[in-house]
Amino acid sequence: MRTDSSPGSLPAREHLPAAGAGMPVLDVVVPVYNEEKDLGPCVRRLHEHLNRTFPYAFRITVADNASTDGTPQVAASLAADLPAVRSVRLEQKGRGRALRTVWSASDAPVLAYMDVDLSTDLNALLPLVAPLISGHSDLAIGSRLARSSRVVRGAKREFISRGYNLILRGSLQARFSDAQCGFKAIRRDVAQVLLPLVEDTGWFFDTEMLVLAERAGCRIHEVPVDWVDDPDSTVHIVRTATEDLKGVWRVGKALATGSLPLDRLARPFGDDPRDRDLTGVPQGLARQLVGFCVVGALSTLFYLLLYSGFRHFAGSQLANALALLVSAVANTAANRRLTFGVRGRGGAVRHQAQGLVVFGIGLALTSGSLAALSAATTDPDHSTELAVLIAANLAATVLRFLLFRAWVFPDTPPAAPSQDHHPSGPHLPDPQRTWSDAR
Numbered sequence: 001m002r003t004d005s006s007p008g009s010l011p012a013r014e015h016l017p018a019a020g021a022g023m024p025v026l027d028v029v030v031p032v033y034n035e036e037k038d039l040g041p042c043v044r045r046l047h048e049h050l051n052r053t054f055p056y057a058f059r060i061t062v063a064d065n066a067s068t069d070g071t072p073q074v075a076a077s078l079a080a081d082l083p084a085v086r087s088v089r090l091e092q093k094g095r096g097r098a099l100r101t102v103w104s105a106s107d108a109p110v111l112a113y114m115d116v117d118l119s120t121d122l123n124a125l126l127p128l129v130a131p132l133i134s135g136h137s138d139l140a141i142g143s144r145l146a147r148s149s150r151v152v153r154g155a156k157r158e159f160i161s162r163g164y165n166l167i168l169r170g171s172l173q174a175r176f177s178d179a180q181c182g183f184k185a186i187r188r189d190v191a192q193v194l195l196p197l198v199e200d201t202g203w204f205f206d207t208e209m210l211v212l213a214e215r216a217g218c219r220i221h222e223v224p225v226d227w228v229d230d231p232d233s234t235v236h237i238v239r240t241a242t243e244d245l246k247g248v249w250r251v252g253k254a255l256a257t258g259s260l261p262l263d264r265l266a267r268p269f270g271d272d273p274r275d276r277d278l279t280g281v282p283q284g285l286a287r288q289l290v291g292f293c294v295v296g297a298l299s300t301l302f303y304l305l306l307y308s309g310f311r312h313f314a315g316s317q318l319a320n321a322l323a324l325l326v327s328a329v330a331n332t333a334a335n336r337r338l339t340f341g342v343r344g345r346g347g348a349v350r351h352q353a354q355g356l357v358v359f360g361i362g363l364a365l366t367s368g369s370l371a372a373l374s375a376a377t378t379d380p381d382h383s384t385e386l387a388v389l390i391a392a393n394l395a396a397t398v399l400r401f402l403l404f405r406a407w408v409f410p411d412t413p414p415a416a417p418s419q420d421h422h423p424s425g426p427h428l429p430d431p432q433r434t435w436s437d438a439r
Contacts, residue, residue, distance in 0.1 A: 024084075025056035026129055027108035031063045031098040035116050036070040042116045043078050043085060049122045051084075056133075059108060062087040063098035096205025100198070103191050109133075111191055115182030121226035128223050129185045137221035138190045139213050141176060142183030146224035153229030160241060167245070171252050172211050176220050179207040180244075183225060190218060197260075203240045204247030211251055215260075288405065291339035295331060296397050303327040303393070304386065316370055316385060321363060328359035331400075332408075340409035354408040361403070362396035 028046065032039055043060060050058045062075040064087065075087035090098055103111045110132050114120060120142050131137035144151045145165065151158075161180065168174040184206060186194075194216065198208045213220060254260045306323035314322070332355030336342045342351070369392035373380050380388075 023057060024059035024108045025133070026050075026054065026058045026110045026112060027061055027102070027106045028058065028125075029061045029063050029099060029102045029111070029113040030116050031065060031095045031113065032067065032071055032075075032116050033065040033093060034067045034069045034071055036067075036074050038116055039071060039074045040078060042118050043082070045118065046114075046122065047082050047084060049125070053123075054126060058084055059106075060085045061102050061106070063102050064089045065093045065095065065098050066091050092201075094201035094205075095203060096198070097201035099205060100195050100201070103186070103188070104195060106188065109188050110185060111188055112185035113182070119227050119229065120181065120183040124183065124223050124225045128183065128221075131221040132185055132187050136219070138187055138218035139210070140185045140221040140223060141178065141210070142181045142225040142227075143176075143178040143222045144181050144225060144227045145177045146222060149224040150226045151228075153227070157229060164241070164244060167248060168207065168211075171248055172255070174207075174211060175214060176210050177222060179210055181225065181227070183223075194218075199250075200247055202243055204244050207244065208247060208251055212260075215255075288339050289401075292335060292401050292404070295334045295339055296400075299327050299331040299334070300390070300393055300397075302330065304389075307386075307389070311382070316374075317367060320366055320370060320389070324359060324363050324366060328355060328362070331355070332358075335404055336409065340404070342409060351408055355404075358400050358403050358408065361399060362393070365396045365399075366392040368392075 028050070030039075030043065030046070035042075039062065043062060047060055050060070060082075062078065062085065064072055064075055072087070072089055075089075079085050079087045088098075088102055090101060099113055110129050112125070112129060114125075124142055128140045128142060131140055143149060145162065161178070165174075165177065165179060168179055180203070186209075190213075194209060194212060197212055198205060200208050210220065251260075303323050306326055307319050310319035310322050329352065332352055336348070336351055366389055369388050370385070373385065373388050377384075
Protein backbone atom coordinates (compact mmCIF):
# COMPACT_ATOMS: atom_id res chain seq x y z
CA MET A 1 0.00 0.00 0.00
CA ARG A 2 1.12 3.52 -0.75
CA THR A 3 2.65 5.46 2.11
CA ASP A 4 3.93 8.45 0.15
CA SER A 5 2.09 11.16 -1.71
CA SER A 6 4.81 12.63 -3.90
CA PRO A 7 3.43 14.60 -6.87
CA GLY A 8 3.20 12.83 -10.15
CA SER A 9 3.79 9.33 -8.74
CA LEU A 10 0.21 8.10 -8.59
CA PRO A 11 -1.15 5.63 -11.14
CA ALA A 12 -3.71 7.13 -13.49
CA ARG A 13 -7.29 5.94 -13.74
CA GLU A 14 -7.56 4.34 -17.15
CA HIS A 15 -10.19 2.59 -19.21
CA LEU A 16 -9.81 -0.97 -18.00
CA PRO A 17 -8.09 -3.31 -20.47
CA ALA A 18 -10.19 -6.07 -21.97
CA ALA A 19 -9.81 -9.44 -20.32
CA GLY A 20 -8.83 -12.55 -22.19
CA ALA A 21 -11.35 -14.77 -23.89
CA GLY A 22 -13.88 -16.03 -21.37
CA MET A 23 -12.52 -13.88 -18.56
CA PRO A 24 -15.30 -11.97 -16.78
CA VAL A 25 -15.26 -8.19 -16.77
CA LEU A 26 -17.88 -7.99 -14.01
CA ASP A 27 -18.36 -10.22 -10.98
CA VAL A 28 -21.75 -9.70 -9.30
CA VAL A 29 -21.90 -11.15 -5.79
CA VAL A 30 -25.25 -12.11 -4.28
CA PRO A 31 -24.77 -12.70 -0.53
CA VAL A 32 -27.46 -14.98 0.91
CA TYR A 33 -28.50 -16.55 4.19
CA ASN A 34 -31.35 -19.07 4.22
CA GLU A 35 -32.78 -17.89 0.89
CA GLU A 36 -33.71 -21.24 -0.68
CA LYS A 37 -37.06 -19.86 -1.85
CA ASP A 38 -35.88 -16.64 -3.54
CA LEU A 39 -32.38 -17.57 -4.66
CA GLY A 40 -33.28 -19.47 -7.81
CA PRO A 41 -35.67 -16.90 -9.34
CA CYS A 42 -33.31 -14.07 -8.39
CA VAL A 43 -30.19 -15.54 -10.00
CA ARG A 44 -32.02 -16.69 -13.13
CA ARG A 45 -33.57 -13.26 -13.58
CA LEU A 46 -30.20 -11.54 -13.02
CA HIS A 47 -28.46 -13.94 -15.40
CA GLU A 48 -31.05 -13.37 -18.10
CA HIS A 49 -30.79 -9.59 -17.71
CA LEU A 50 -26.99 -9.57 -17.91
CA ASN A 51 -26.95 -11.98 -20.83
CA ARG A 52 -29.40 -9.77 -22.72
CA THR A 53 -28.12 -6.26 -21.86
CA PHE A 54 -24.54 -6.39 -20.56
CA PRO A 55 -22.01 -6.06 -23.42
CA TYR A 56 -19.10 -7.80 -21.67
CA ALA A 57 -18.35 -11.15 -20.11
CA PHE A 58 -19.72 -11.50 -16.59
CA ARG A 59 -19.96 -13.82 -13.62
CA ILE A 60 -22.57 -14.18 -10.87
CA THR A 61 -21.24 -15.47 -7.55
CA VAL A 62 -23.65 -16.72 -4.91
CA ALA A 63 -21.99 -16.20 -1.52
CA ASP A 64 -23.72 -18.44 1.01
CA ASN A 65 -23.35 -17.10 4.57
CA ALA A 66 -23.54 -20.36 6.54
CA SER A 67 -27.15 -21.09 5.56
CA THR A 68 -28.90 -23.87 7.46
CA ASP A 69 -31.68 -24.56 4.93
CA GLY A 70 -31.50 -25.76 1.33
CA THR A 71 -29.70 -22.66 0.05
CA PRO A 72 -26.36 -24.46 -0.62
CA GLN A 73 -28.11 -27.08 -2.76
CA VAL A 74 -30.00 -24.41 -4.74
CA ALA A 75 -26.74 -22.49 -5.29
CA ALA A 76 -24.95 -25.63 -6.48
CA SER A 77 -27.80 -26.43 -8.86
CA LEU A 78 -27.68 -22.92 -10.35
CA ALA A 79 -23.90 -23.17 -10.81
CA ALA A 80 -24.37 -26.47 -12.64
CA ASP A 81 -27.15 -25.17 -14.90
CA LEU A 82 -25.79 -21.70 -15.75
CA PRO A 83 -22.19 -21.42 -17.03
CA ALA A 84 -21.70 -17.86 -15.73
CA VAL A 85 -22.78 -18.73 -12.18
CA ARG A 86 -20.66 -20.10 -9.36
CA SER A 87 -21.29 -20.63 -5.65
CA VAL A 88 -19.08 -20.03 -2.64
CA ARG A 89 -19.83 -21.40 0.81
CA LEU A 90 -18.76 -19.58 3.98
CA GLU A 91 -19.07 -21.22 7.38
CA GLN A 92 -19.58 -17.90 9.18
CA LYS A 93 -22.39 -15.38 8.81
CA GLY A 94 -21.91 -11.76 7.80
CA ARG A 95 -22.60 -9.90 4.58
CA GLY A 96 -19.38 -7.92 4.90
CA ARG A 97 -17.40 -11.12 5.44
CA ALA A 98 -18.95 -12.66 2.32
CA LEU A 99 -18.19 -9.62 0.16
CA ARG A 100 -14.63 -9.32 1.44
CA THR A 101 -13.96 -13.02 0.81
CA VAL A 102 -15.35 -13.12 -2.73
CA TRP A 103 -14.08 -9.72 -3.83
CA SER A 104 -10.57 -10.42 -2.52
CA ALA A 105 -10.34 -13.64 -4.53
CA SER A 106 -12.08 -12.47 -7.71
CA ASP A 107 -10.16 -12.00 -10.95
CA ALA A 108 -12.74 -9.64 -12.49
CA PRO A 109 -11.65 -5.99 -12.82
CA VAL A 110 -15.07 -4.72 -11.68
CA LEU A 111 -16.77 -6.13 -8.58
CA ALA A 112 -20.38 -5.55 -7.62
CA TYR A 113 -23.03 -6.88 -5.30
CA MET A 114 -26.80 -6.75 -4.93
CA ASP A 115 -29.34 -8.10 -2.49
CA VAL A 116 -31.08 -11.35 -3.31
CA ASP A 117 -34.54 -9.76 -3.27
CA LEU A 118 -33.61 -7.63 -6.33
CA SER A 119 -35.38 -4.63 -4.81
CA THR A 120 -33.30 -2.42 -7.09
CA ASP A 121 -34.36 -2.30 -10.72
CA LEU A 122 -31.74 -4.10 -12.80
CA ASN A 123 -31.74 -1.41 -15.49
CA ALA A 124 -29.46 0.58 -13.15
CA LEU A 125 -26.73 -2.08 -13.26
CA LEU A 126 -24.99 -0.97 -16.45
CA PRO A 127 -25.04 2.74 -15.41
CA LEU A 128 -23.59 1.59 -12.08
CA VAL A 129 -20.51 -0.13 -13.50
CA ALA A 130 -19.92 1.95 -16.65
CA PRO A 131 -17.99 4.74 -14.81
CA LEU A 132 -15.71 2.10 -13.29
CA ILE A 133 -15.02 0.51 -16.65
CA SER A 134 -14.27 3.87 -18.26
CA GLY A 135 -11.87 4.84 -15.45
CA HIS A 136 -13.94 7.84 -14.39
CA SER A 137 -14.77 6.55 -10.89
CA ASP A 138 -13.44 4.17 -8.27
CA LEU A 139 -16.67 3.11 -6.59
CA ALA A 140 -20.34 3.35 -7.56
CA ILE A 141 -23.45 3.13 -5.40
CA GLY A 142 -27.15 3.06 -6.01
CA SER A 143 -29.00 5.85 -4.22
CA ARG A 144 -32.63 5.65 -3.12
CA LEU A 145 -32.39 9.20 -1.77
CA ALA A 146 -31.52 10.98 -5.03
CA ARG A 147 -34.18 13.38 -6.30
CA SER A 148 -34.82 11.34 -9.43
CA SER A 149 -35.01 7.98 -7.63
CA ARG A 150 -38.39 6.28 -7.52
CA VAL A 151 -38.84 4.39 -4.27
CA VAL A 152 -41.73 2.42 -2.83
CA ARG A 153 -41.36 1.60 0.85
CA GLY A 154 -43.00 2.15 4.19
CA ALA A 155 -42.67 5.25 6.34
CA LYS A 156 -40.67 3.37 9.00
CA ARG A 157 -37.91 2.28 6.64
CA GLU A 158 -37.89 5.68 4.95
CA PHE A 159 -37.41 7.42 8.30
CA ILE A 160 -34.66 5.03 9.41
CA SER A 161 -32.79 5.34 6.11
CA ARG A 162 -32.87 9.13 6.03
CA GLY A 163 -32.07 9.40 9.72
CA TYR A 164 -29.08 7.08 9.39
CA ASN A 165 -27.65 9.04 6.48
CA LEU A 166 -28.12 12.29 8.41
CA ILE A 167 -26.14 10.74 11.27
CA LEU A 168 -23.35 9.83 8.85
CA ARG A 169 -23.23 13.36 7.48
CA GLY A 170 -23.17 14.92 10.93
CA SER A 171 -20.72 12.54 12.62
CA LEU A 172 -18.41 11.29 9.85
CA GLN A 173 -18.82 14.17 7.37
CA ALA A 174 -20.00 11.66 4.75
CA ARG A 175 -21.00 13.19 1.43
CA PHE A 176 -22.53 10.13 -0.25
CA SER A 177 -26.30 10.05 -0.04
CA ASP A 178 -27.25 6.40 0.60
CA ALA A 179 -24.92 4.14 2.55
CA GLN A 180 -27.04 1.01 2.84
CA CYS A 181 -28.63 0.48 -0.56
CA GLY A 182 -27.74 -3.10 -1.52
CA PHE A 183 -26.43 -2.12 -4.93
CA LYS A 184 -22.75 -1.18 -5.17
CA ALA A 185 -19.65 -1.71 -7.30
CA ILE A 186 -15.91 -1.15 -6.93
CA ARG A 187 -12.84 -1.52 -9.11
CA ARG A 188 -10.75 -4.52 -8.11
CA ASP A 189 -7.48 -2.56 -7.86
CA VAL A 190 -9.17 -0.15 -5.46
CA ALA A 191 -10.70 -2.99 -3.45
CA GLN A 192 -7.31 -4.64 -3.02
CA VAL A 193 -6.05 -1.58 -1.15
CA LEU A 194 -9.25 -0.56 0.61
CA LEU A 195 -10.70 -3.84 1.90
CA PRO A 196 -7.85 -4.70 4.32
CA LEU A 197 -8.67 -1.48 6.20
CA VAL A 198 -12.38 -2.30 6.63
CA GLU A 199 -12.98 -4.06 9.95
CA ASP A 200 -16.72 -4.72 9.93
CA THR A 201 -17.99 -8.09 8.68
CA GLY A 202 -21.72 -7.37 8.85
CA TRP A 203 -24.14 -4.74 7.59
CA PHE A 204 -21.90 -1.79 8.47
CA PHE A 205 -19.32 -3.03 5.95
CA ASP A 206 -20.77 -0.80 3.21
CA THR A 207 -20.68 2.35 5.30
CA GLU A 208 -17.15 1.79 6.56
CA MET A 209 -15.88 1.09 3.07
CA LEU A 210 -17.49 4.25 1.70
CA VAL A 211 -16.20 6.46 4.54
CA LEU A 212 -12.65 5.19 4.05
CA ALA A 213 -12.99 5.59 0.29
CA GLU A 214 -13.96 9.24 0.72
CA ARG A 215 -11.03 9.81 3.07
CA ALA A 216 -8.79 8.21 0.46
CA GLY A 217 -9.99 10.69 -2.13
CA CYS A 218 -11.74 8.03 -4.21
CA ARG A 219 -14.36 9.19 -6.67
CA ILE A 220 -17.76 7.73 -5.76
CA HIS A 221 -20.36 7.70 -8.51
CA GLU A 222 -24.03 7.71 -7.45
CA VAL A 223 -26.80 6.25 -9.58
CA PRO A 224 -30.47 7.10 -8.90
CA VAL A 225 -32.39 3.82 -8.67
CA ASP A 226 -35.92 2.55 -8.79
CA TRP A 227 -36.42 0.54 -5.62
CA VAL A 228 -39.33 -1.43 -4.21
CA ASP A 229 -39.25 -2.55 -0.60
CA ASP A 230 -39.37 -6.30 -0.01
CA PRO A 231 -42.09 -6.93 2.61
CA ASP A 232 -40.65 -10.41 3.28
CA SER A 233 -37.12 -9.15 4.04
CA THR A 234 -35.41 -11.09 6.82
CA VAL A 235 -33.27 -8.12 7.90
CA HIS A 236 -33.74 -7.33 11.59
CA ILE A 237 -34.06 -3.54 11.47
CA VAL A 238 -33.47 -2.74 15.16
CA ARG A 239 -30.46 -5.04 15.53
CA THR A 240 -28.96 -3.82 12.24
CA ALA A 241 -29.47 -0.16 13.22
CA THR A 242 -27.83 -0.79 16.60
CA GLU A 243 -24.81 -2.45 15.00
CA ASP A 244 -24.55 0.38 12.47
CA LEU A 245 -24.54 3.00 15.22
CA LYS A 246 -21.79 1.07 17.02
CA GLY A 247 -19.82 1.09 13.78
CA VAL A 248 -20.32 4.84 13.37
CA TRP A 249 -18.97 5.36 16.89
CA ARG A 250 -15.97 3.10 16.24
CA VAL A 251 -15.00 4.72 12.95
CA GLY A 252 -15.67 8.23 14.27
CA LYS A 253 -13.49 7.57 17.31
CA ALA A 254 -10.71 6.18 15.11
CA LEU A 255 -10.82 9.25 12.88
CA ALA A 256 -10.85 11.60 15.87
CA THR A 257 -7.93 9.91 17.65
CA GLY A 258 -5.87 9.42 14.49
CA SER A 259 -5.68 5.63 14.89
CA LEU A 260 -6.70 5.07 11.27
CA PRO A 261 -3.67 5.08 8.91
CA LEU A 262 -4.79 8.19 7.08
CA ASP A 263 -1.29 8.71 5.70
CA ARG A 264 -1.92 5.55 3.69
CA LEU A 265 -5.28 6.91 2.56
CA ALA A 266 -4.04 10.15 1.00
CA ARG A 267 -5.51 9.83 -2.49
CA PRO A 268 -3.75 6.57 -3.41
CA PHE A 269 -5.99 5.98 -6.40
CA GLY A 270 -6.31 7.69 -9.74
CA ASP A 271 -4.73 10.56 -11.58
CA ASP A 272 -5.68 13.54 -9.40
CA PRO A 273 -4.64 16.86 -10.98
CA ARG A 274 -3.97 18.20 -7.49
CA ASP A 275 -1.10 15.71 -7.25
CA ARG A 276 0.64 16.82 -10.42
CA ASP A 277 3.76 18.94 -10.49
CA LEU A 278 2.74 21.59 -13.00
CA THR A 279 4.77 24.68 -13.75
CA GLY A 280 2.96 27.99 -13.54
CA VAL A 281 0.09 26.63 -11.44
CA PRO A 282 0.01 27.83 -7.80
CA GLN A 283 0.22 24.97 -5.31
CA GLY A 284 -1.97 24.90 -2.21
CA LEU A 285 -3.60 28.26 -2.93
CA ALA A 286 -6.98 27.35 -1.42
CA ARG A 287 -5.45 26.04 1.81
CA GLN A 288 -3.18 29.08 2.12
CA LEU A 289 -6.10 31.45 1.58
CA VAL A 290 -8.08 29.78 4.36
CA GLY A 291 -5.13 29.91 6.74
CA PHE A 292 -4.33 33.50 5.85
CA CYS A 293 -7.95 34.59 6.36
CA VAL A 294 -8.09 32.96 9.78
CA VAL A 295 -4.80 34.52 10.85
CA GLY A 296 -5.87 37.85 9.33
CA ALA A 297 -9.16 37.90 11.20
CA LEU A 298 -7.45 37.21 14.52
CA SER A 299 -4.73 39.76 13.72
CA THR A 300 -7.33 42.42 12.92
CA LEU A 301 -9.06 41.86 16.26
CA PHE A 302 -5.69 41.99 18.01
CA TYR A 303 -4.82 45.18 16.12
CA LEU A 304 -8.12 46.89 17.01
CA LEU A 305 -7.71 46.00 20.69
CA LEU A 306 -4.17 47.38 20.66
CA TYR A 307 -5.26 50.54 18.85
CA SER A 308 -8.06 51.16 21.32
CA GLY A 309 -5.64 50.69 24.21
CA PHE A 310 -2.91 52.92 22.78
CA ARG A 311 -5.48 55.57 21.88
CA HIS A 312 -6.00 56.35 25.59
CA PHE A 313 -2.55 57.96 25.87
CA ALA A 314 -1.50 58.67 22.25
CA GLY A 315 -2.84 60.34 19.14
CA SER A 316 -4.43 58.39 16.36
CA GLN A 317 -1.32 58.25 14.15
CA LEU A 318 0.99 57.03 16.94
CA ALA A 319 -1.59 54.57 18.25
CA ASN A 320 -2.07 53.20 14.73
CA ALA A 321 1.69 52.81 14.17
CA LEU A 322 2.27 51.04 17.50
CA ALA A 323 -0.72 48.72 17.11
CA LEU A 324 0.20 47.88 13.53
CA LEU A 325 3.84 47.19 14.43
CA VAL A 326 3.00 44.75 17.24
CA SER A 327 0.26 42.99 15.31
CA ALA A 328 2.48 42.82 12.19
CA VAL A 329 5.19 40.89 14.07
CA ALA A 330 2.59 38.48 15.43
CA ASN A 331 0.92 38.20 12.01
CA THR A 332 4.16 37.36 10.21
CA ALA A 333 5.04 34.69 12.79
CA ALA A 334 1.58 33.12 12.61
CA ASN A 335 1.45 33.11 8.80
CA ARG A 336 4.99 31.76 8.63
CA ARG A 337 4.01 28.64 10.55
CA LEU A 338 0.28 28.15 10.00
CA THR A 339 -0.37 29.46 6.48
CA PHE A 340 2.86 28.72 4.62
CA GLY A 341 4.08 25.79 6.74
CA VAL A 342 7.59 27.09 7.47
CA ARG A 343 9.12 25.24 10.43
CA GLY A 344 12.22 25.91 12.47
CA ARG A 345 14.17 29.11 13.08
CA GLY A 346 15.97 29.18 9.76
CA GLY A 347 15.18 32.38 7.90
CA ALA A 348 12.96 33.68 10.70
CA VAL A 349 14.84 36.99 11.02
CA ARG A 350 14.75 37.56 7.27
CA HIS A 351 11.05 36.77 7.19
CA GLN A 352 10.35 39.23 9.99
CA ALA A 353 12.41 41.89 8.19
CA GLN A 354 10.44 41.35 5.01
CA GLY A 355 7.27 41.35 7.09
CA LEU A 356 8.20 44.76 8.43
CA VAL A 357 8.51 46.04 4.86
CA VAL A 358 5.01 44.71 4.25
CA PHE A 359 4.02 46.37 7.53
CA GLY A 360 5.37 49.66 6.20
CA ILE A 361 3.13 49.41 3.17
CA GLY A 362 0.17 48.66 5.42
CA LEU A 363 1.12 51.59 7.65
CA ALA A 364 1.16 53.89 4.65
CA LEU A 365 -2.31 52.74 3.65
CA THR A 366 -3.84 53.08 7.10
CA SER A 367 -2.02 56.31 7.96
CA GLY A 368 -3.04 57.78 4.65
CA SER A 369 -6.65 56.82 5.39
CA LEU A 370 -6.49 58.51 8.81
CA ALA A 371 -4.92 61.59 7.25
CA ALA A 372 -7.68 61.71 4.66
CA LEU A 373 -10.28 61.38 7.44
CA SER A 374 -8.69 64.21 9.43
CA ALA A 375 -8.70 66.41 6.34
CA ALA A 376 -12.38 65.66 5.77
CA THR A 377 -13.52 66.37 9.37
CA THR A 378 -11.79 68.15 12.21
CA ASP A 379 -13.01 65.92 15.03
CA PRO A 380 -13.98 62.40 13.84
CA ASP A 381 -15.50 60.14 16.50
CA HIS A 382 -13.85 56.87 17.52
CA SER A 383 -16.33 54.62 15.66
CA THR A 384 -15.66 56.47 12.40
CA GLU A 385 -11.91 56.04 12.88
CA LEU A 386 -12.37 52.32 13.42
CA ALA A 387 -14.56 51.98 10.30
CA VAL A 388 -11.96 53.76 8.16
CA LEU A 389 -9.17 51.62 9.62
CA ILE A 390 -11.11 48.40 8.96
CA ALA A 391 -11.59 49.35 5.32
CA ALA A 392 -7.92 50.31 4.96
CA ASN A 393 -6.84 47.07 6.65
CA LEU A 394 -8.92 45.01 4.23
CA ALA A 395 -7.03 46.55 1.33
CA ALA A 396 -3.73 46.09 3.17
CA THR A 397 -4.62 42.46 3.89
CA VAL A 398 -5.07 41.59 0.23
CA LEU A 399 -1.76 43.23 -0.61
CA ARG A 400 -0.10 41.51 2.36
CA PHE A 401 -1.18 38.07 1.16
CA LEU A 402 0.13 38.67 -2.33
CA LEU A 403 3.47 39.91 -1.01
CA PHE A 404 3.75 37.08 1.50
CA ARG A 405 3.06 34.47 -1.16
CA ALA A 406 5.24 35.92 -3.91
CA TRP A 407 8.09 37.45 -1.90
CA VAL A 408 8.30 36.50 1.78
CA PHE A 409 7.25 32.84 1.57
CA PRO A 410 7.50 31.87 -2.11
CA ASP A 411 6.57 28.30 -3.03
CA THR A 412 9.48 25.90 -3.15
CA PRO A 413 9.12 23.62 -6.17
CA PRO A 414 8.92 19.98 -5.12
CA ALA A 415 11.81 17.69 -5.97
CA ALA A 416 11.26 15.56 -9.02
CA PRO A 417 10.82 11.87 -8.22
CA SER A 418 13.82 9.70 -8.97
CA GLN A 419 13.78 7.37 -11.93
CA ASP A 420 13.90 4.28 -9.74
CA HIS A 421 10.93 5.33 -7.63
CA HIS A 422 8.23 2.69 -7.70
CA PRO A 423 5.15 3.49 -5.64
CA SER A 424 3.66 0.54 -3.86
CA GLY A 425 0.06 1.43 -4.69
CA PRO A 426 -2.09 -0.52 -7.14
CA HIS A 427 -1.27 -0.09 -10.82
CA LEU A 428 -3.44 -0.88 -13.78
CA PRO A 429 -1.75 -2.72 -16.64
CA ASP A 430 -1.41 -0.81 -19.88
CA PRO A 431 -4.44 -1.40 -22.07
CA GLN A 432 -3.57 -3.77 -24.86
CA ARG A 433 -7.02 -4.03 -26.34
CA THR A 434 -10.26 -2.09 -26.16
CA TRP A 435 -13.40 -3.31 -24.49
CA SER A 436 -14.96 -3.91 -27.86
CA ASP A 437 -12.50 -6.83 -28.32
CA ALA A 438 -13.90 -8.65 -25.29
CA ARG A 439 -17.03 -9.90 -26.94
